[in-house]
Amino acid sequence: MNAQAMNEDARRVLESLPADLGAKDRMAIPVTPMPSQEPGVRCHNMHEVALGYGEDQAVLEATRCLQCRNHPCVAMCPVSIDIPRFVGFVAQRRFREALDVIQESSLLPAICGRVCPQENQCQRNCTVGKARGSVDEAVAIGRIERFVADWARKNGIVPLPPIAPDSGKKVAVVGSGPASIAAAADLRREGHDVYMFEALHRTGGVLVYGIPEFRLPKALVESEIEKLRSMGVHIETNYLVGRTRTIRELMEEDGFDAIFIGTGAGLPRFMGIPGENLVGVFSANEYLTRSNLMKAYDEEGSRTPIYRARRVAVFGGGNVAMDASRTALRLGAENVTIIYRRTREEMPARREEVEHAHEEGVEFMMLSQPVEIVGDENGRVSGVVVRSCELGEPDQSGRRRPVEIEGSDHLVPFDCVIVAIGNSSNPLIKMTTPGIEVNGKGNFIVDEETGETSIKGVYAGGDIVLGAATVILAMGQGRKAAAAMNRYLAAR
């Protein structure tokens, strides 16, 4: 069914509702489905898969909210958005007010509405979901949030926060991903002179190089960055802190009073199995960067090559593995297989992403551990040796541990392998900043309350502290650190 018809359905439901809605009436309304491109169509294009609610769908979905007293949704939101209040405004078609409520806490609703794992956060303990017996039945807060953000963009409403008078303090923000965007905005609001340094030619970090266009249109990221520019944040691209200038030089020679480091988890991990350096083996970062940032999917326009393959294996079960496999399909692979050592139940990817991948034709080889990548006489990938597993006792993560079955090795033909098993923290700043303390994984050790590192005036947040996590958690850390930095700078 097309998006317009779905919205008309929603309008009819709205019109049929009694004027004075009780909790029971609200709870009787089923979840409003999200219109999306048909799987058979979308697997051949890069356009966004989920099309977003129309006005009536958003209002209908918001009407499901009971405005319950304990609002468990707010407690589960990493940036504590006043969810019932903004959802309440949407139910009354007061979208502008809804936007203002969100903007009190979050700068990036268009992005978070799309990529937050709401089922594990705001929607997880939703009273409606609990009453209806499934988290899938919770109020679709993320979809409503996205609607509000898209409505604002469509209507040219770009609310800029007020900026305090010049504080005379200069602050550097290293990196331009979600943690840095959030920190830069909060620091600028206090009147500090904020410089954002980005190594790539384009800002947005993982939002532009990692998450594909079909899940997060790059124009949205660009407009969020544009907001920072309008607020007066200086943005320097092609500037690699650690090489172009070191942290110490920024502090001692260039006159920065404080620095926020949000450089993310940008060092791809590999399996450590034989054959990983064969031609045709890529980190998900490289594969996705070629497609997303360098636009290699546009064969006519782009000058960056991408490896054309017929049979693609993707190692891993997270969101990045889903992104990589769906990208490979869109780039023309005939067969894309996710190889994962546990089962679909244990996959760390969002269920919606797994379902989307499945609908589009990605195959899942579960309970399978790749043990070797095999190459042909030219050193190019020709297959993967896979060992079967079974599930054993739960491990520390609470998920059942995969146990390899001896003697079950079998060779499966592939001509390309994408390794999507996670990232470690980038070592560059650690290497070039004496005195900065990191843990065994290379993540920065910071004061949990303030985000301050072992160097005075230097703060950090996002994946460089958390290890690979989510956009919204990174944003939450950026905001927390910025608040501490604002206090630190005010006291100086």
Next chain:
Amino acid sequence: MNRIISKRQLSAEVFELEVEAPLIARERRAGQFVVLQLGDDFDERIPLTIADADPDKGTITMIVQAVGESTHRLVRLEEGDSIANLLGPLGSPTDVHRYGKVVVVGGGIGVAPAFPIAQAMKKAGNQVRVIMGARTRDLLIFEERMRGVDADAIVVTDDGSYGRKGLVTEPLDELCRDWKPDCVVAIGPAVMMKFCALTTKKYGIHTLVSLNTIMIDGTGMCGGCRVVVDGRMRFVCVEGPEFDGHLVDWDNLLARQSTFREYEKAHHHKCHIDMMIEEGRA
């Protein structure tokens, strides 16, 4: 930003570009490189070594051989034009200290990045001998500059059109045998570096090579530049570009360099025709 101050043609397909880049010029040390990108998102990012820098003037010098589409387009820029994106300095600087006797080998345009290293090695108190090679006389670059470091620099060409006829490994073998260097630095095509490393291995002489691999961001994020050194996976952009030549898995490196060869061939052909049309030659 990144304005081209001067452009000189050194040989049929090799150009010297001096580019305004004050931050890079100030920080850069011998052995480091930049990643550049000509235009917008649709342009390729390519790594290039820094041959020289003038921190006072705020410029860096790059030697570019027009081999692929991006380098062809780069050398068609003129003085006053700008390079949209230039990131650096990248990689770890060369480990320059007093070894005693050092041989610096440069092949093809590898002579350009070898030059600042030869200079730095000499400045650090080493006796420096230089070997430079090219396919043919017209492709030899930086001879005068290298002679400034070693007046007796040995020149070889594949076809014998200038200097000795042969490969750089022959005089390298002789120097290893007779002059007994303490360290050899070899920069050039991967095949040349591989055979230089094999030559010095016989004599057990410490050998540094500078690897030029496929790379996108140059900051450790993509992992495209990974090489196998001493059985371990290493990233050229962050941990390199220099490694112990005796420990590099050369065959893997050579295979990985060919990852996009088919694409490059097809694309290069198309871009050549486009350029000829633009220039009114086709």
